[in-house]
Amino acid sequence: MYLSRLQLYNFKNHSELSLNYCDGINTITGANGIGKTNILDAVHYLANAKSYFNGIDSQIIQHNKDFFSIKGVFESDPATEILVQFETGKKTLKKNNKPYKRLIDHIGLIQTVFITPYDIELVLGSSEARRKFIDLTLCQIDKGYLHNLSIYKKTLDHRNALLKGIPGNSIDPDLLDSFDAKLIPAGNFIYHQRKLFVDTLMQFFTPVYNFLSQSDENPIVSYESQLNSEDFETVLHKSQRSDISAQRSTTGIHKDDLGFELGNYSLKKYGSQGQIKSFIIALKLAQYQFFQSLTQKNPILLLDDIFEKIDVDRAQRLISLISDSGYGQIIITDTHTSRVDTHFKDLDSNSVHHQL
Numbered sequence: 616m617y618l619s620r621l622q623l624y625n626f627k628n629h630s631e632l633s634l635n636y637c638d639g640i641n642t643i644t645g646a647n648g649i650g651k652t653n654i655l656d657a658v659h660y661l662a663n664a665k666s667y668f669n670g671i672d673s674q675i676i677q678h679n680k681d682f683f684s685i686k687g688v689f690e691s692d693p694a695t696e697i698l699v700q701f702e703t704g705k706k707t708l709k710k711n712n713k714p715y716k717r718l719i720d721h722i723g724l725i726q727t728v729f730i731t732p733y734d735i736e737l738v739l740g741s742s743e744a745r746r747k748f749i750d751l752t753l754c755q756i757d758k759g760y761l762h763n764l765s766i767y768k769k770t771l772d773h774r775n776a777l778l779k780g781i782p783g784n785s786i787d788p789d790l791l792d793s794f795d796a797k798l799i800p801a802g803n804f805i806y807h808q809r810k811l812f813v814d815t816l817m818q819f820f821t822p823v824y825n826f827l828s829q830s831d832e833n834p835i836v837s838y839e840s841q842l843n844s845e846d847f848e849t850v851l852h853k854s855q856r857s858d859i860s861a862q863r864s865t866t867g868i869h870k871d872d873l874g875f876e877l878g879n880y881s882l883k884k885y886g887s888q889g890q891i892k893s894f895i896i897a898l899k900l901a902q903y904q905f906f907q908s909l910t911q912k913n914p915i916l917l918l919d920d921i922f923e924k925i926d927v928d929r930a931q932r933l934i935s936l937i938s939d940s941g942y943g944q945i946i947i948t949d950t951h952t953s954r955v956d957t958h959f960k961d962l963d964s965n966s967v968h969h970q971l
């Protein structure tokens with residue numbers, strides 16, 4: 616299944632835009648601010664029913680307009696049309712003109728892997744960005760994960776509200792226990808899925824990073840969780856006193872993180888810009904292979920400004936990797952048409968180029 620046509624109305628800076636794509640390599644070039652990243656975000660939106668960057672749909676509507684829509688035609692047998700509309704605070708999602716009852720029913724139909732300069736947050740930002748990466752991956756393929764995550768988040772909010780409302784040490788233990796009884800199974804489910812995911816991801820990640828860098832830098836991605844050494848029930852029980860004094864839940868999978876290392880040193884502290892970028896690319900291509908291995912389908916690969924910050928050799932190796940038959944549809948943006956031309960001139964695979 617690949618995207619053959621994308622139509623945007625009032626989506627961020629695009630008042631009206633319609634572009635066709637092939638099932639191979641698609642390139643979009645144009646000046647800064649013309650809307651290249653926004654196009655990739657629209658594709659991400661079609662697959663995930665939300666923006667990669669901005670969770671507030673009203674801010675996605677073009678300034679001074681009152682709705683936005685995204686329509687995508689996906690070639691399969693028969694073709695599938697997905698339409699997203701957002702107007703007066705309400706989002707509707709339709710597949711072949713039929714509205715979904717719940718947005719969650721759409722999840723899993725199309726997978727996307729997005730690599731963008733904003734992903735630098737994954738390395739330099741807080742643990743929230745890294746948990747979001749894990750959650751976005753697992754939510755795209757596992758409705759059970761999405762369901763448990765939503766229970767966990769809701770219950771955690773209630774638990775925190777209870778802790779905040781406690782004056783001194785007077786606590787209703789039954790109420791706290793009832794929240795914990797919900798939190799524990801959801802947290803355990805999420806923990807096991809995340810652990811399995813990181814283990815599998817590492818198998819794909821290391822060869823990709825080593826191929827791109829042609830070095831022996833020993834890249835490591837590790838899953839850091841309070842649940843690695845003790846089960847959630849024990850952890851939660853032990854932290855009850857500190858939770859009450861801190862007035863929030865101090866333990867659980869909402870504290871999980873990913874550790875990134877290169878040659879036994881922290882990537883955040885010691886990695887060069889090109890090493891960090893290569894690490895992120897390898898991480899995302901591992902995410903791609905993770906999807907592939909589970910769904911037997913090719914996700915759509917969205918490569919935003921991919922050649923910035925990586926050297927020519929790494930760029931060439933990246934191109935040789937993604938133009939391999941193992942990858943499906945790819946949409947690449949760049950500010951330099953000439954750079955894209957140079958990189959792809961020798962490829963005989965199916966390709967389309969759009970200059971904005």
Ligand SMILES: Nc1ncnc2c1ncn2[C@@H]1O[C@H](COP(=O)(O)OP(=O)(O)OP(=O)(O)O)[C@@H](O)[C@H]1O
Pocket residue numbers: 626627628629645646647648649650651652653654674675676677678920950
């Ligand atoms: N709701 C909105 N209404 C109107 N314009 C918007 C809205 N949201 C974002 N924009 C604008 O869209 C423009 C294009 O953004 P985008 O990031 O897609 O550009 P780009 O082509 O990727 O640029 P660059 O080469 O610098 O990465 C930005 O100037 C941004 O301000």
Ligand SMILES: [Mg+2]
Pocket residue numbers: 651652653919920
């Ligand atoms: Mg951009």
